[in-house]
Amino acid sequence: MNIMIAGLGLIGGSMTLALKTAGIQSDGFDREDVLSYALQENMIARAARDFMEYDVVFVALPPKAAVRFLTENSFKKGAVVADVCGVKGAIERAVSDKPRDYRYVGCHPMAGKEVSGIRNADASLFRGASMILVENDRTDPAAAETIAALSVSMGFGRVIRCDSDYHDAKIAYTSQLAHIVSNAYVKSPTADGYRGYTGGSFQDMTRIAGVDEKLWTDLFSANREKILYELRLLISELGEYERALSAGDDKALEALLRAGRLKKEELDRQKRL
Amino acid sequence: MNIMIAGLGLIGGSMTLALKTAGIQSDGFDREDVLSYALQENMIARAARDFMEYDVVFVALPPKAAVRFLTENSFKKGAVVADVCGVKGAIERAVSDKPRDYRYVGCHPMAGKEVSGIRNADASLFRGASMILVENDRTDPAAAETIAALSVSMGFGRVIRCDSDYHDAKIAYTSQLAHIVSNAYVKSPTADGYRGYTGGSFQDMTRIAGVDEKLWTDLFSANREKILYELRLLISELGEYERALSAGDDKALEALLRAGRLKKEELDRQKRL
Numbered sequence A, B: 001m002n003i004m005i006a007g008l009g010l011i012g013g014s015m016t017l018a019l020k021t022a023g024i025q026s027d028g029f030d031r032e033d034v035l036s037y038a039l040q041e042n043m044i045a046r047a048a049r050d051f052m053e054y055d056v057v058f059v060a061l062p063p064k065a066a067v068r069f070l071t072e073n074s075f076k077k078g079a080v081v082a083d084v085c086g087v088k089g090a091i092e093r094a095v096s097d098k099p100r101d102y103r104y105v106g107c108h109p110m111a112g113k114e115v116s117g118i119r120n121a122d123a124s125l126f127r128g129a130s131m132i133l134v135e136n137d138r139t140d141p142a143a144a145e146t147i148a149a150l151s152v153s154m155g156f157g158r159v160i161r162c163d164s165d166y167h168d169a170k171i172a173y174t175s176q177l178a179h180i181v182s183n184a185y186v187k188s189p190t191a192d193g194y195r196g197y198t199g200g201s202f203q204d205m206t207r208i209a210g211v212d213e214k215l216w217t218d219l220f221s222a223n224r225e226k227i228l229y230e231l232r233l234l235i236s237e238l239g240e241y242e243r244a245l246s247a248g249d250d251k252a253l254e255a256l257l258r259a260g261r262l263k264k265e266e267l268d269r270q271k272r273l
Helices: A010-021 A032-040 A063-072 A089-096 A141-154 A164-185 A201-206 A213-221 A224-246 A250-272 B010-021 B032-040 B063-072 B089-096 B141-154 B164-185 B201-206 B213-221 B224-246 B250-272
Strands: A003-006 A027-029 A056-059 A080-083 A103-109 A130-134 A158-162 B003-006 B027-029 B056-059 B080-083 B103-109 B130-134 B158-162
Touching: A003 A010, A010 A141, A027 A032, A056 A063, A056 A141, A063 A080, A063 A089, A063 A213, A080 A141, A089 A103, A089 A164, A103 A141, A103 A164, A130 A141, A130 A164, A141 A158, A158 A164, A164 A201, A164 A213, A164 A224, A164 B164, A164 B201, A164 B224, A164 B250, A201 B164, A201 B201, A213 A224, A213 B250, A224 A250, A224 B164, A224 B224, A250 B164, A250 B213, B003 B010, B010 B141, B027 B032, B056 B063, B056 B141, B063 B080, B063 B089, B063 B213, B080 B141, B089 B103, B089 B164, B103 B141, B103 B164, B130 B141, B130 B164, B141 B158, B158 B164, B164 B201, B164 B213, B164 B224, B213 B224, B224 B250
Parallel strands: A003 A027, A003 A056, A056 A080, A080 A103, A130 A158, B003 B027, B003 B056, B056 B080, B080 B103, B130 B158
Antiparallel strands: A103 A130, B103 B130
8 A cells, every 4th residue: 555645744743653653655745855854864755746646645734735636637547535624514515516536534633732843743642642534425435444444553543523614613613713723812011020920820811822824824715604603703702701790790700600510510521431 | 937828728828838848837727638638748837726826917808808808807007918809909898998907019910720719739839930119109018028928938920019990900901811612612522522622722712711609709899890891891892803704804804813913923922031
């Protein structure tokens, strides 16, 4: 099985390293300087030249570049081609709009770091994490199985299956909204000189504030409606606390905090199930 | 030096354990059941009966209870009495409003856990953390030095000094606002079934969501204006992202994300200094 990984950034680079750890070689495709580094570090077997050679292709590029890569190139007939973008509906629609010979599988590795690029690639990045496989009625079961099996080889702890709509709704909330909140949170002038004035809450709240603005604008713009739904909901929730505080209504404030605590406890119970 | 700790919850209990680890015994004051537990576990030397016996008193109670404790009891003349509340201006004002024989020092240990109570007390809770000492022109330097020295014995990594206004402004932002955001964040219906759909961002964002609503209402209500300032600022910042997304204005969205990333990088630089 010939495997190629297009895009050797943090995710693609970590995939090639994780596969190598499992004894599975892959070829890589990227800019010349990235390829030189990948070859020099023995991360990839070869630089991929002819995409028609590959049975499995992982596309680890940002959304717009991934769509171009998937729709402007030809692949071996029946090849399993999987993109790893953080939004799935937009990619799925773009791929479905064009006739194709390959078997498309959308996936999303639930792992990352606050740093990017091949130099931060890490063979153990996916250890224990979820791999989400996004399926629709055109998904080939054998192709999805191939990606699931390779995911296990890469160290993923479990493989979850859902459709792109469910995926995009969950991700808008668990990841995309969190990045917006974190990015907005640091902007208060009070942040300067915060050192010493935190026990960890501030660091957790702002760990992911430093987003790559081009990549994340691309991701957000491919999932606009679902992010807007969550963002408006959160702004409206925060408005409730603002009103209770501003009215000096401690009873209302306590009720708001209690509802949040109970919800958090319910989520923690779900986690333990 | 006789030391008493009033309130043997997570913070007071951890203080008595941390002092004990440093070879310093303290007596405790709390409800009978808590005292029994503390005695049985050898956390305290004795249950404190007569407050006049003590040279140093730590008041580890929620704000309203701390104010009552500080203003309704008598202490040895010249005793160092320090409260550890998360808000300082309101306590300082309440203490200053009454004539007193003791030397008051406001302090705030920058450490905590998502759990509370004596059973979660931990001798190493303060290891490497900041202890904030809040000073004003009535603060006795020798009393502040006593608390600073005991803080070092408890394992604190550094002692920071500021006035209550500065403290309350910083804490409104680094801690109190973070608890509100986290508490509000979990309320989206999308949170149900989040398992598998996160790589850690969601967990970090919501780690502190499960606040004790009575304690935190008490804390918030003692620092209302400063929290309102930060909360309104954040709601207004989030509104900017909402407008950019809703207008499909990717340029504006990218500029917002870029500003947040640059600010985060600046804060990380401050941290390294």
